[in-house]
Amino acid sequence: xxxxxxxxxxxxxxxxxxxxxxxxxxxxxxxxxxxxxxxxxxxxxxxxxxxxxxxxxxxxxxxxxxxxxxxxxxxxxxxxxxxxxxxxxxxxxxxxxxxxxxxxxxxxxxxxxxxxxxxxxxxxxxxxxxxxxxxxxxxxxxxxxxxxxxxxxxxxxxxxxxxxxxxxxxxxxxxxxxxxxxxxxxxxxxxxxxxxxxxxxxxxxxxxxxxxxxxxxxxxxxxxxxxxxxxxxxxxxxxxxxxxxxxxxxxxxxxxxxxxxxxxxxxxxxxxxxxxxxxxxxxxxxxxxxxxxxxxxxxxxxxxxxxxxxxxxxxxxxxxxxxxxxxxxxxxxxxxxxxxxxxxxxxxxxxxxxxxxxxxxxxxxxxxxxxxxxxxxxxxxxxxxxxxxxxxxxxxxxxxxxxxxxxxxxxxxxxxxxxxxxxxxxxxxxxxxxxxxxxxxxxxxxxxxxxxxxxxxxxxxxxxxxxxxxxxxxxxxxxxxxxxxxxxxxxxxxxxxxxxxxxxxxxxxxxxxxxxxxxxxxxxxxxxxxxxxxxxxx
Amino acid sequence: xxxxxxxxxxxxxxxxxxxxxxxxxxxxxxxxxxxxxxxxxxxxxxxxxxxxxxxxxxxxxxxxxxxxxxxxxxxxxxxxxxxxxxxxxxxxxxxxxxxxxxxxxxxxxxxxxxxxxxxxxxxxxxxxxxxxxxxxxxxxxxxxxxxxxxxxxxxxxxxxxxxxxxxxxxxxxxxxxxxxxxxxxxxxxxxxxxxxxxxxxxxxxxxxxxxxxxxxxxxxxxxxxxxxxxxxxxxxxxxxxxxxxxxxxxxxxxxxxxxxxxxxxxxxxxxxxxxxxxxxxxxxxxxxxxxxxxxxxxxxxxx
Numbered sequence: 001x002x003x004x005x006x007x008x009x010x011x012x013x014x015x016x017x018x019x020x021x022x023x024x025x026x027x028x029x030x031x032x033x034x035x036x037x038x039x040x041x042x043x044x045x046x047x048x049x050x051x052x053x054x055x056x057x058x059x060x061x062x063x064x065x066x067x068x069x070x071x072x073x074x075x076x077x078x079x080x081x082x083x084x085x086x087x088x089x090x091x092x093x094x095x096x097x098x099x100x101x102x103x104x105x106x107x108x109x110x111x112x113x114x115x116x117x118x119x120x121x122x123x124x125x126x127x128x129x130x131x132x133x134x135x136x137x138x139x140x141x142x143x144x145x146x147x148x149x150x151x152x153x154x155x156x157x158x159x160x161x162x163x164x165x166x167x168x169x170x171x172x173x174x175x176x177x178x179x180x181x182x183x184x185x186x187x188x189x190x191x192x193x194x195x196x197x198x199x200x201x202x203x204x205x206x207x208x209x210x211x212x213x214x215x216x217x218x219x220x221x222x223x224x225x226x227x228x229x230x231x232x233x234x235x236x237x238x239x240x241x242x243x244x245x246x247x248x249x250x251x252x253x254x255x256x257x258x259x260x261x262x263x264x265x266x267x268x269x270x271x272x273x274x275x276x277x278x279x280x281x282x283x284x285x286x287x288x289x290x291x292x293x294x295x296x297x298x299x300x301x302x303x304x305x306x307x308x309x310x311x312x313x314x315x316x317x318x319x320x321x322x323x324x325x326x327x328x329x330x331x332x333x334x335x336x337x338x339x340x341x342x343x344x345x346x347x348x349x350x351x352x353x354x355x356x357x358x359x360x361x362x363x364x365x366x367x368x369x370x371x372x373x374x375x376x377x378x379x380x381x382x383x384x385x386x387x388x389x390x391x392x393x394x395x396x397x398x399x400x401x402x403x404x405x406x407x408x409x410x411x412x413x414x415x416x417x418x419x420x421x422x423x424x425x426x427x428x429x430x431x432x433x434x435x436x437x438x439x440x441x442x443x444x445x446x447x448x449x450x451x452x453x454x455x456x457x458x459x460x461x462x463x464x465x466x467x468x469x470x471x472x473x474x475x476x477x478x479x480x481x482x483x484x485x486x487x488x489x490x491x492x493x494x495x496x497x498x499x500x501x502x503x504x505x506x507x508x509x510x511x512x513x514x515x516x517x518x519x520x521x522x523x524x525x526x527x528x529x530x531x532x533x534x535x536x537x538x
Numbered sequence: 539x540x541x542x543x544x545x546x547x548x549x550x551x552x553x554x555x556x557x558x559x560x561x562x563x564x565x566x567x568x569x570x571x572x573x574x575x576x577x578x579x580x581x582x583x584x585x586x587x588x589x590x591x592x593x594x595x596x597x598x599x600x601x602x603x604x605x606x607x608x609x610x611x612x613x614x615x616x617x618x619x620x621x622x623x624x625x626x627x628x629x630x631x632x633x634x635x636x637x638x639x640x641x642x643x644x645x646x647x648x649x650x651x652x653x654x655x656x657x658x659x660x661x662x663x664x665x666x667x668x669x670x671x672x673x674x675x676x677x678x679x680x681x682x683x684x685x686x687x688x689x690x691x692x693x694x695x696x697x698x699x700x701x702x703x704x705x706x707x708x709x710x711x712x713x714x715x716x717x718x719x720x721x722x723x724x725x726x727x728x729x730x731x732x733x734x735x736x737x738x739x740x741x742x743x744x745x746x747x748x749x750x751x752x753x754x755x756x757x758x759x760x761x762x763x764x765x766x767x768x769x770x771x772x773x774x775x776x777x778x779x780x781x782x783x784x785x786x787x788x789x790x791x792x793x794x795x796x797x798x799x800x801x802x803x804x805x806x807x808x809x810x811x812x813x814x815x816x817x818x819x820x821x822x823x824x825x826x827x828x829x830x831x832x833x834x835x836x837x838x839x840x841x
Contacts, residue, residue, distance in 0.1 A: 013783065017783060017784075463786045464787045464788070465783050465785060465786055465787060466780040466783070466784075466785045466786070466787050467787075468782075468807075471787060472780065472787065472791065472794075472805050473804070473805055476791070476794050476802065476805070478794075478804045479624070479803075479804040479805075480804060480805055480807065481620075481621045481625070481777055481803060481805060481806045482617055482620040482621035482806055482807070483617065483782075483807040484614070484618070484621075484649075484653065484808050484810065485610075485613060485617065485810050486809050486810065486811055487603075487605075487606040487614070487652065487809070488603065489607060490607055
């Protein structure tokens with residue numbers, strides 16, 4: 001046979017010698033284990049689940065408008081505060097874990113510690129993916145206790161506390177934030193006001209130097225100077241135009257005007273030119289009928305010459321700008337002449353205006369120039385004041401906006417930006433979740449059988465028997481004289497049958513005891529040492 | 539048919555030399571002297587004694603658990619033939635004390651007495667040797683008890699009383715070539731008696747009284763009582779019995795440690811269970827729970 005198999009068989013046979021010890025051990029261990037299993041305290045798990053929705057329809061609408069509060073961390077905070085501190089004590093008092101009267105602090109400490117160990121709060125994402133917090137969270141509160149009713153009651157209290165604390169805590173935090181904002185705003189308001197006062201004072205004391213929309217002092221000065229030079233250029237233009245106009249009026253225009261009148265002669269012979277024309281015509285007529293010596297012709301000739309003389313005198317007069325001459329010559333009634341005269345007058349007015357303006361700007365420039373040394377400093381001071389004011393104002397505005405947000409946020413919260421929903425009201429199974437006695441009983445049985453086997457093997461290991469004799473003969477260095485087989489197979493068989501009967505009887509008893517134990521466990525049998533003590537005591 | 543039965547059969551036929559026994563196997567029997575021969579040591583003449591004779595009842599022995607079940611004789615005869623062969627060979631190839639063979643074991647219940655009786659019977663079947671079975675297990679005197687000689691004077695009496703001739707205490711049996719020396723009355727000083735010079739004397743006498751005779755000592759377990767240890771110096775050959783699956787290996791080794799290396803002839807494994815494959819294994823020990831006494835003790839029946 002395979003030596004390994006042989007060896008294993010040897011060990012099994014060797015252990016088999018101690019089967020009764022093993023079986024005894026197994027029975028004792030099993031019974032002891034079952035007693036332990038029956039005396040284990042029950043544990044009921046009362047469970048409640050809350051769905052905390054942080055993703056209400058309001059939330060996207062309020063995005064960026066309200067002060068966001070980190071709900072998850074707040075819930076965690078609540079969880080921590082539930083499991084430790086005065087919160088726990090309140091729950092314990094409410095749930096009857098702590099008596100309402102004062103007790104030894106150490107005992108209280110122990111009771112509270114014990115209680116906090118029975119509480120288990122876990123968070124799961126409602127979407128099933130842990131990293132996805134947007135879908136809202138499901139908080140599962142578990143309380144385990146030996147008493148089902150108490151477990152249920154405590155989970156109910158914990159659930160209430162959990163929900164109210166989360167809401168209350170939020171409100172309180174929001175109020176705190178608002179208070180803070182308000183004090184800050186008041187503070188900034190004061191600062192702004194003083195800033196404004198100082199700015200106004202400064203402006204009053206540095207009138208004229210204040211930068212305007214067009215720029216600062218230098219820009220102003222530059223502008224004034226530019227203005228002066230600009231005006232001067234315009235003045236020069238106006239003057240040159242005036243010269244030209246004057247020249248036109250006294251010269252060619254006037255003559256042309258007179259000439260034009262003469263040539264036309266339609267104006268009723270009022271002016272000299274038309275009279276010259278008339279005289280010429282009269283003379284020509286006379287000459288047709290008379291000779292040159294005719295007195296009429298001589299007279300006519302004289303008249304024409306006089307008129308021509310007068311005409312020449314008139315033109316001369318116009319040339320020198322003589323108004324009377326012009327009037328006499330009727331040039332002033334000429335439209336061209338008139339318009340030139342008009343333009344000339346306009347230019348004269350312009351020049352006068354420009355001169356006034358230039359004087360004004362020049363005086364301004366002179367005035368500005370007086371501040372050339374002090375102006376930059378004032379400007380810097382002003383900028384400083386302005387900056388402070390601006391910063392304060394920006395801060396103030398921001399705070400004001402935040403306050404509005406906070407108020408809005410609070411209103412949003414009370415309108416349900418966080419929604420709590422009790423998914424599972426406090427619930428506990430009628431059977432204790434632990435110990436599952438049938439399973440534990442079976443495990444105890446298996447363990448006991450293993451212990452029995454280990455016992456038998458251990459005894460065999462400690463006291464190995466002579467088996468094939470090879471070990472003995474090899475160790476001793478002597479031969480094996482011989483091997484004698486069993487002498488009484490009948491008797492051995494009978495003994496074996498008795499043995500087997502005994503073993504199966506004992507095993508059957510154990511199995512029966514196991515069945516009874518399982519049956520009892522299914523019908524709620526408990527073995528409590530204190531109860532036994534009481535029974536013995538009574 | 540058992541060894542004893544065939545021997546008895548032979549005896550019934552009037553110890554006729556050459557006569558065929560009732561056994562199927564022809565067994566020529568040479569005339570052997572059942573009376574002790576002249577002793578080599580100066581002792582009171584043995585010839586003068588009329589030895590007590592007992593008849594051995596095989597069925598009684600079997601019921602008492604000292605003979606194998608009917609039907610197993612051939613197999614057991616083979617077992618003991620193997621065992622006795624080297625012992626006998628050595629006994630007649632060395633000095634006189636080599637004919638003194640002691641059988642012991644580590645603990646009681648190893649089947650020592652069973653082995654002694656069966657080995658003695660097997661040796662008695664030898665054509666030209668006889669065997670004297672000495673019950674040296676003073677406290678229990680199992681052999682004396684089995685053969686109905688409890689209370690008979692025996693080895694211890696001879697040791698105690700120097701005037702007593704040990705030859706006169708030897709009991710003859712109806713099995714040819716088998717004599718028995720009972721244990722005698724147990725005394726507290728058994729150890730000292732067995733360790734005394736008188737013991738040496740007696741052993742020398744027993745070894746010398748028959749040149750073809752073997753002396754088989756059934757000793758006490760080595761680890762249980764001190765008597766066997768006192769006796770260990772006497773024989774020239776010592777065999778240890780170990781019961782397969784029962785005798786703790788450590789005990790067997792410790793027992794062997796008491797024995798002088800040169801004298802230890804070997805180990806006899808008892809109560810092995812043969813398998814069909816030809817090997818054997820132990821643990822046929824149903825009815826015992828490991829440490830317990832052997833069936834021989836439990837199923838002791840009255841003679």
